[in-house]
Amino acid sequence: MSFEFFSELVDRYDELKYEILDAQTFSEEHFGFPPIYYKVMETDRTRVESFTKAFERYDFTDKVVCEAGIGTLALTKHFLPVVKKAYLIEYNPDLKDFIEGELAKNGWADKVEVIYGDAMKVVLPEPVDYIVGELMSIYCGNEFQVQIFKNLRQYLKPGGKLLPEYITNVIQLANAEFDEKHKHYPINFTRHLPEQLSLQQVVNEIDLYQAEGLVIEKILEVTPVLTGLANCVYMHSLVQVAEGCNFTGTDSLMPPTVCQLEKPVHLEKGKPVHLHIRFEYGTNLDEAKFWVEQL
Ligand SMILES: C[S@@+](CC[C@H](N)C(=O)[O-])C[C@H]1O[C@@H](n2cnc3c(N)ncnc32)[C@H](O)[C@@H]1O
Incomplete structure (x- = not known):
């Protein structure tokens, strides 16, 4: 067995110490991240599955859903096929072409309204069954999870759920x-x-x-x-x-x-x-x- 790759990793452990912090650096200007961090998030099965399990637990079939901070649709694509209507909010302008392309390619565009704006201020046109938003950071210290849900939760139907809660x-x-x-x-x-x-x-x-x-x-x-x-x-x-x-x-x-x-x-x-x-x-x-x- 060759340990070439592992050996390189061992050599570079210290150099890589701050890499994840730098990759995660959040831009308050457009609320977005560099492309590498979207890749880190998409490939993290533990993170994605904690949400997909929750989508299955609740059954999103024919429901009206709002998701804030959709990024590269890593979570969105798991519930979009079954919902009746989705309001999707994203502020990072670099993602617009990707998002439009994916919605068109999968035939989801008709039931989706994408709002390119700040989820802390967005006004929704109707009450929703579920609000999804993965805009978390440790202690909610640097992203706006609390502020965003504080705005959006006014549109939750009675008995509706926030994910996360x-x-x-x-x-x-x-x-x-x-x-x-x-x-x-x-x-x-x-x-x-x-x-x-x-x-x-x-x-x-x-x-x-x-x-x-x-x-x-x-x-x-x-x-x-x-x-x-x-x-x-x-x-x-x-x-x-x-x-x-x-x-x-x-x-x-x-x-x-x-x-x-x-x-x-x-x-x-x-x-x-x-x-x-x-x-x-x-x-x-x-x-x-x-x-x-x-x-
Ligand atoms: C942590 S990423 C998660 C992306 C995606 N939901 C996922 O799970 O892979 C958060 C996303 O929310 C967006 N975002 C952050 N603050 C926002 C805000 N106030 N309004 C709209 N989008 C926001 C960022 O641009 C980023 O794409």
């Missing part, structure tokens, strides 16, 4: 290596995992049917399970797309992420501290603040 954000105190340039980065390879000094604790649950406020401020009591120097938090987001159809983070979406503390702090096993947390949905994790207060 709930996001639980969890946190640990940890120690990771940071270069000068990055205040946060997602974990792409397990060798870059931080040293974890405390167990996972819940920061907040985002109920997308009801979320109103955009700023989250919390103080958690954390009891370290290891003694050591904490210089960051280690963050995960756990998503319920539909009941029983979950998504808990992969490299393409909500990868577990480390973000620096305001100041490194020495922790002692068994000695509780207060972890202060402040972040805002749809901004940038570099603006989030995490700091530890000794008790």
